[in-house]
Amino acid sequence: MIASIFDLILTSPILQRALVASLFVAFIAATSGSFMVFRGLSFLTAGVAHAALAGAALGLLLQASGFAPWFSPVLGAVIFAVLMAVLTAYAGERGIAQKMEVAVGVAFALSMSIAVFLMYYLPPAMIPQIWGYLFGDLLLLDNLDIVLLAGTALSLILIVILFKKEFVYVSIDMEGSTAHGMSARGYHYLMIIVAAIAIALTAKAVGAVLVYAILVAPAAASNEVLKTVNGVIIGCFVLALLAMLIGLASSFAILASPSAIAGIVAALMYVAAIQVKRLRR
Amino acid sequence: MEGKHLTNHPHLIEAESLSVKYPNGELALEDVTFTTDASTFLAIIGPNGSGKTTLVKTMLGLLKPCSGSIKVLGYDAKREYNAIRRLVRYVPQRDHIQHNVPMKVKDIVLMGRLLKKSPPRFASDKDVDYARDALRRVDLEELWNQPFPELSGGQRQRVLVARALAGEGPILMLDEPMSGADHDSQVRIVDALHEYHEESQANIIMVTHDLNPIHIVVKDVLMLNRTVMGIGHPCEIMDTELVKQVYGPTAYIVELDGHKYCITHDSGIDDHDR
Numbered sequence: 001m002i003a004s005i006f007d008l009i010l011t012s013p014i015l016q017r018a019l020v021a022s023l024f025v026a027f028i029a030a031t032s033g034s035f036m037v038f039r040g041l042s043f044l045t046a047g048v049a050h051a052a053l054a055g056a057a058l059g060l061l062l063q064a065s066g067f068a069p070w071f072s073p074v075l076g077a078v079i080f081a082v083l084m085a086v087l088t089a090y091a092g093e094r095g096i097a098q099k100m101e102v103a104v105g106v107a108f109a110l111s112m113s114i115a116v117f118l119m120y121y122l123p124p125a126m127i128p129q130i131w132g133y134l135f136g137d138l139l140l141l142d143n144l145d146i147v148l149l150a151g152t153a154l155s156l157i158l159i160v161i162l163f164k165k166e167f168v169y170v171s172i173d174m175e176g177s178t179a180h181g182m183s184a185r186g187y188h189y190l191m192i193i194v195a196a197i198a199i200a201l202t203a204k205a206v207g208a209v210l211v212y213a214i215l216v217a218p219a220a221a222s223n224e225v226l227k228t229v230n231g232v233i234i235g236c237f238v239l240a241l242l243a244m245l246i247g248l249a250s251s252f253a254i255l256a257s258p259s260a261i262a263g264i265v266a267a268l269m270y271v272a273a274i275q276v277k278r279l280r281r
Numbered sequence: 282m283e284g285k286h287l288t289n290h291p292h293l294i295e296a297e298s299l300s301v302k303y304p305n306g307e308l309a310l311e312d313v314t315f316t317t318d319a320s321t322f323l324a325i326i327g328p329n330g331s332g333k334t335t336l337v338k339t340m341l342g343l344l345k346p347c348s349g350s351i352k353v354l355g356y357d358a359k360r361e362y363n364a365i366r367r368l369v370r371y372v373p374q375r376d377h378i379q380h381n382v383p384m385k386v387k388d389i390v391l392m393g394r395l396l397k398k399s400p401p402r403f404a405s406d407k408d409v410d411y412a413r414d415a416l417r418r419v420d421l422e423e424l425w426n427q428p429f430p431e432l433s434g435g436q437r438q439r440v441l442v443a444r445a446l447a448g449e450g451p452i453l454m455l456d457e458p459m460s461g462a463d464h465d466s467q468v469r470i471v472d473a474l475h476e477y478h479e480e481s482q483a484n485i486i487m488v489t490h491d492l493n494p495i496h497i498v499v500k501d502v503l504m505l506n507r508t509v510m511g512i513g514h515p516c517e518i519m520d521t522e523l524v525k526q527v528y529g530p531t532a533y534i535v536e537l538d539g540h541k542y543c544i545t546h547d548s549g550i551d552d553h554d555r
Contacts, residue, residue, distance in 0.1 A: 038382045165402050169392060171382050179341045179371035179454070180396035181363065227383050227428050 015248075017146055018138040018258070021206060022244035024149035025214055028202055030237035031156040032195045033219035038171040038229075039191070040100070042216045044088055045199055047104040048081045049208035051111040052200040053133045055080025057118040060126050073129065077200040084111060085196030089189050093174075136207025138248060138258045145205040152201045159194055160233075167191045168229055206259065213263030214240050221266075221273035239269050290355040293319040293452070293484050294340065298349035301332070301339050308507065309335040312349070315512050317501055319354065320451075320482045322475070324515075326492045327505035328528055328545075333488045334374065336505065337454055340486075341366060353452070367397070370448040372441045372455040380430040387425050389440050390416055393448035408447075415447035416440070418473040435466030442470050446477055453477075456488045471495050492519075493542050516541045 009015050036045055059076030062068040084107045091103035119130055160167070166187040169177045177184035203211045222235035247262030299313040310332040317323055325333045338344040340353050342362025350357060356364045370393060390412040395402040404412075416422050419439040424432065429440060438458055445453045453474075459467045475498040478485050487495065492502060492515065502518040504511040506527045511518045519541035524532040528545040535542050 040379065040381060163400065165395065166400065168382055168384070169396065171379060172384065172389075173373060173378050173392075175343065175373045175377050176371050177396060178343060179366060179369060179373070180393075180448070181366035181369075182396050223381065223383065228385070229383060232383055 014139055017141045018248055020146055021138055021141050021149055022241060024153040025202060025206060026237050026241035027153040028156055028198055029215050029218055029240035030233045031160045032198045033215040034233045034236050035167050035191060036195055037219040037223050042220060043101060043104045045215045046212040047108040048084055048196045048199045049203045049211045050108055051080040051084035052077035052203045053208060054111040054115040056133045057115045057130055060129060061118050061122055064123050064126060074204050077204060078197055080111060081196040081200035082193055085192045089192040133203055134208050138206060148201050149205050152198050156198055209263060210259040213266045217266035217270045221270040224273040224277045291318060293317045293321055293354060295352040299346050299351050300348045301335050301344055302347050311508050313509055315509050320484050321500045322478045322485045322498060323501045323503060324492055324495055324499045325488045325503045331506045333505055334456055337456055337488055368450045369452045369454055370445040370450050372445050372458050374456045375461055384429045386427050386429050386440050387412060389429050390443045390447050393444035397449060412447045415443040418446055419443045420469050435462035438462045439466050439470060442473060452484045454486045467494055471498060496540055496542060519543050
């Protein structure tokens with residue numbers, strides 16, 4: 001049994017890419033997702049993933065119309081994602097989480113509407129590319145996707161190693177951090193913009209559905225039960241990887257989308273974490 | 282303990298015709314003019330919405346004056362806020378502290394020192410010693426390794442005061458540090474600040490809606506109600522006519538052990554962010 005699984009992995013480049021991609025997405029979840037949960041901005045992850053969709057649609061339209069052939073869908077996705085993040089960061093600059101939630105909600109609706117609006121004008125042959133941004137599949141990745149994920153994961157790890165304390169301080173006490181002379185505003189924007197770029201690039205590779213399943217639920221679950229910042233980051237990595245591996249494994253057994261299964265597993269992990277926290281009391 | 286916090290500038294705060302607006306355009310402070318000498322333990326008091334928090338935030342350069350000026354130890358808050366922030370250790374109102382990051386108590390206290398460093402902000406042995414000493418001052422040394430979000434409201438406020446005590450810089454600014462704290466925690470906060478001020482001569486500026494718990498430890502009191510209503514020693518400010526004018530006709534003064542205390546119907550937490 002075990003031997004036959006290894007045989008399958010060794011002989012299937014598709015499965016190899018899926019496994020490597022899962023590893024990188026788990027790193028992205030641990031480094032980006034954890035800090036979004038600390039900042040009280042898990043909702044931004046879903047919003048930015050949809051903004052990326054609208055940006056990709058705009059990019060495809062500009063290419064298809066011959067208006068700006070150089071404007072690639074990935075560029076559009078990153079620009080829209082960053083715009084949405086900056087808008088939200090601006091609303092939240094005074095450290096009031098409530099206002100950020102409203103800003104994300106409005107921008108979410110706006111970008112989804114723009115995406116649908118633009119899709120109407122796209123040649124039908126390009127529509128599947130848009131759906132790819134939404135429902136991308138771990139089993140349909142090419143080598144470029146892997147490079148994209150690797151680059152994103154490594155950059156995020158580096159930034160978190162450099163600025164972990166600053167990101168945590170901004171999350172706990174933005175006003176106090178500013179008053180003590182730290183440029184909290186700069187770190188606040190850095191943290192949110194970096195997360196937005198990571199979300200847009202990850203959505204390009206594995207689809208927006210997997211992004212908000214894996215970048216939100218494992219971090220939230222981990223933050224419910226673990227009691228140190230590093231613990232939450234590592235816990236998030238483990239849960240995210242586990243959810244994706246379960247998704248891949250069961251997609252063979254029941255012929256389902258691995259992203260969908262991974263999302264369901266991740267959501268159940270969050271429910272389980274809430275129960276664990278309740279039982280502890 | 283650390284050496285004495287002495288700066289050459291004689292005045293802690295110099296405000297001249299200072300006016301500041303709320304984001305909605307309404308005036309929060311109007312024509313505020315006063316001077317306080319260093320080193321002092323200053324209480325800023327006044328009813329809800331009287332501009333106490335606005336004044337502190339303006340001193341830190343977090344809010345900009347729409348006219349007039351305010352200086353802190355000689356530095357203009359509008360232009361030289363970076364210099365002021367290097368001198369200040371600040372405790373914001375408690376609802377500005379988020380509790381969904383799993384920080385230990387020691388991490389919060391160390392923040393008071395590490396925020397003044399440059400990245401990567403590693404804690405030295407000296408930083409840890411100062412942080413432990415500060416936590417001892419608020420009598421919570423045994424909570425060093427405990428999760429901060431699991432503490433009671435009063436314990437959290439004490440930890441935040443310890444964060445300020447652990448840091449360096451000649452000015453401590455605390456915005457309602459005793460709100461939401463139980464009686465025991467309030468007493469410990471007052472004692473810790475009083476003891477620290479006596480030892481180090483550091484300036485302490487405390488915003489509070491209730492002067493009574495700190496009446497006998499503060500040196501100066503600034504009473505605000507959108508503008509300066511009074512400034513002076515605690516017993517000078519506790520004047521029947523003045524408190525009725527500021528807090529309404531139900532306010533009155535009682536005398537106890539030679540000190541005057543004000544009794545008002547105003548209690549609870551200020552609504553600063555309206």
